Amino acid sequence: MAGSLPPGAAAGSDPLRHRRSWAQLLAGRVKRQKYNPERAQKLKNSAVQLLRCHRSLSDLLLEVEDPPCEKLCLDRLIACDSDKASTDGSCSFIGSAFQDQALKLGVPVGNLSARTVACSIKMVCEEPSHPVLLSTEQRKKLSSLLEIAQYFLAHSMFSHLSFCQEVWKAQNSLLLEAVWSLHVQSVVSLQELMESHPDLRAVVAWLFRNLRLLCQQIDTSCSYLDIARAVLSDFVELLVSQRFQENSDLRRVEETGTMSQVAAEVLQSMLSLALDTLAAGLQEESSDHRVVSCWYVGNLGKGLCS
Numbered sequence: 001m002a003g004s005l006p007p008g009a010a011a012g013s014d015p016l017r018h019r020r021s022w023a024q025l026l027a028g029r030v031k032r033q034k035y036n037p038e039r040a041q042k043l044k045n046s047a048v049q050l051l052r053c054h055r056s057l058s059d060l061l062l063e064v065e066d067p068p069c070e071k072l073c074l075d076r077l078i079a080c081d082s083d084k085a086s087t088d089g090s091c092s093f094i095g096s097a098f099q100d101q102a103l104k105l106g107v108p109v110g111n112l113s114a115r116t117v118a119c120s121i122k123m124v125c126e127e128p129s130h131p132v133l134l135s136t137e138q139r140k141k142l143s144s145l146l147e148i149a150q151y152f153l154a155h156s157m158f159s160h161l162s163f164c165q166e167v168w169k170a171q172n173s174l175l176l177e178a179v180w181s182l183h184v185q186s187v188v189s190l191q192e193l194m195e196s197h198p199d200l201r202a203v204v205a206w207l208f209r210n211l212r213l214l215c216q217q218i219d220t221s222c223s224y225l226d227i228a229r230a231v232l233s234d235f236v237e238l239l240v241s242q243r244f245q246e247n248s249d250l251r252r253v254e255e256t257g258t259m260s261q262v263a264a265e266v267l268q269s270m271l272s273l274a275l276d277t278l279a280a281g282l283q284e285e286s287s288d289h290r291v292v293s294c295w296y297v298g299n300l301g302k303g304l305c306s
Contacts, residue, residue: 091151098157110159113152118166120145125175131213132176133224133231142178146185153187160188164196171202176210180231190238195258204265211235211266212273215294216287232294239263270295 098116102109124142129135134142152158167174167182183190197203211232218228242263274292 091148094148095151095155095157098152108159109157110152111162113149113157114159114163115166117145117149117152117158118163118170121167121178122170122173125170125173125178128175130175130217130224132210132217133214133228134175134177134181138175139177139181142181143185146181146187149187150185160192161196163188164193167193168197171206176214176235177227177231180234183234190235191242191259194262200258200261204262204269207235207262208266208269211270211295212291215291218294236295239267243267 098113099109102112105112121142124134124138124145128138149158167179179190179193182188182193194203194207214228214232218225218232238259240263242259245260273288274296277286277288277292280288
C-alpha cells in the first residue's frame, strides 16, 4: 500500500534516525572479518611508513585524537616543557599515553616514542647559543626528556633503530653535546648512533666539523669548560679505541667496519689539519692553531699518540 510504513516504524518518526554512521558500519564490517596475520602486518608496516614520512607529528596525532582536545602529555613532551613533564605527568602516565596513541595510529609504541623523542631533541637544539654546546636551559630540557626515554627503554617501549634514523634527519641542527648526552644517559651509544648513519662520508664530515668547532671554543667556554672537555674526551676515546683495536677484533672490524672507518677518517683529517697548520706557521691566536693545540696537547695527545 502506498505510503505504508516499514514494520516496527512508528508514524511520524524520522527515518534518518535509523541510519547508522559510517563508523558504525565499518566497525561492524571489521568485526565480521577474519583475522589475517599477513594483512595485519602489511597494515602495520604502512602505518610505520606513514609515521616516518609525516613531517608534523603534532598534526598526525591530531588526526587520530578522540576527543581532539585530549592530547595528554604528548604536547608537553614535544614542546619540551620539562617542568610539566616531571611534575604533572609521571613516567608511567606518559608511557600509558603513548601506548594509547600507538594503538590509535596502528604502529608499535617503540616507533612512536622514538619518533617523538627525536623530534623533541631537534626542538631542544634549535636556536643554540653555542655552535656545539647546550645552554643551561637546553641542558635542563634535554635531561628531563632523556629521563622519559630511559623509562621507555626500561619498559621495552623504545626502538633504537627508528630513533637513530629520526635523529639523523635533524643532522644540520643536531648539537654535539646533545649526541654526547644520549651516550652518557645510556639512551644510545655513540658507536651505535654513528654506525646507524646511512652515509659514511656525511657522518665523518659532521663529526669532524663539530669536533673542530669544539676545539676552537674549548679554551673560551668558561661556563661549560668541564662539559666541553668531557665531550671531547669521550669522542676521542671512541675514535682511538675504534681505530686501534686489538688484533683479536680484526675479523669483526672487517665484517662491520663502519665505526672503524669513521674513526680512521676523522683522525686522519685532524692529522692533516695539524700538518697544514704547522706548514703554514699560523699564530697561536688563529682558530686552526687552537684546534690543533686542544686536540694534541695534554692527556688527549697522549691517547692519540700511544
